[in-house]
Amino acid sequence: MAPLNRFLCGAAVAGLIAGTGSVVGAQAGLSALSADWLLAAEHVLLIGTDGTNLDKILEYAYNDDSGFKTLMDRGVTAATSVIGHQAMSTPEWTTILTGVWDDKHGVVSNLYRPEPYTAWPSVFNLIEYYKSEVDTTVVSPVGLFTELGAIGGYPVDNIIGITGGSNFAEVDALVTDATVAKILATMDNPDISTFMFSYQSQVDNAGHTFGGGSQEYAQGVINVGANLQQIMTAVAQAEAATGDRWTIIAVTDHGHMQTPTLPGFSFGHGFQSPNETSSFVMFSLAGNEAQAGGQSLGYSLVDITPTILQAFGIPMRSDFDGAPMQTDPALLNSVVMPVDLKQGLTDAINSYGYPNIGTEIMLSLRSLAGGVGYVIQNYLVGPVDNYLQTLIDQDIFGISLLAEGAQWVVRTVGGAVVDVTDQLGRAIGYLTGAGVIEPMDAPLPLPGSAEFSIPDFHASDLPLALDVDALVG
Ligand SMILES: [Zn+2]
Structure with a gap:
């Protein structure tokens, strides 16, 4: 846990509350209202489900048992496309987690290398650099995301690398259990802001082995919908207990062919057919009931990192390809309220074709x-x-x-x-154009280096001296 988080725990929080003259006692004794104005923690949850076609969600998991529908009813959904970019996992997850496309970050393969994330820092590093007091968590099978969370000089606070599980559905269930536990644990420290990334892999793996048109793929979509429902229920429980509202984003990196080119081998995606470039963004902004059940015609995968940073009041890079979905005028204007959301999204999916x-x-x-x-x-x-x-x-x-x-x-x-x-x-x-555009912003300075600068804590009213020593030490 970051130094400031430690400071905010336990007795210190009780002291802050006592100082305002509020009633001090069990956390449950605080009314939702006083918790809101006094502590106003931000909670942002990013759910990644790999290789998941939105049309299959609408076909198999658009019902009351599915967290996909719960999230779509609560927020805004966009049928997006990665057309013109590689429909491959690591390149697109890099786009999602850096806010720039492949012509900038240059990641073209699933072989992991740490170098691109120095020039193009991940959302994990950006949060930890600017607001180390945010409690950050990655829950994922050990691999790309546990690596990404750990690198860059500003690692996430909690890397929950899942091992075990005899198949991908079991792995996703373990990820879900850990995610639910972490969400419920925030009720013990409701004043601490949190960012969590949680990742599901079974849909993509079913697509590689059996194809996007298979019964196994459909079952994967149903399973992930059920897992997401458990996560949504945990969020609702935390919201009810603390009065804080959570911002929840769900996203996929690409879709899948109906039938893989080489069944059981690979290449279920990676090219430019509409089924492969198909993707989606579901976005429920904390407290935004007005747009519940809406559809965006403008969101894109590059908007995710700017949106997360905006939620924490962290400044934008000057060269992001995306923009914050909650404040960018064009993205705000992109939201419509369809009479039939499923039909509206289906029309949007069908509007995408091939690139030139x-x-x-x-x-x-x-x-x-x-x-x-x-x-x-x-x-x-x-x-x-x-x-x-x-x-x-x-x-x-x-x-x-x-x-x-x-x-x-x-x-x-x-x-x-x-x-x-x-x-x-x-x-x-x-x-072919990947990584040809240089960053305009300097890399984040390494902790302890000569050019290290004190992170800007913005509106924080806590004395900076509290954690500077620990940060640079
Ligand atoms: Zn993928």
């Missing part, structure tokens, strides 16, 4: 080149290495020794091949 042929070829080339290193790593080097390890583990005279030698060769040569293909993929990415 040049863009389509360029992005397909980029996805193929960017994907080669990842495929070699995950489908060739990894499995062969694992197989050799089982031979080594059996300790069979002669065979195990041979396997050990073979494993050395696979690791050395395989690693080199992955490195070369990854670099080639990035070179092709650059030639």
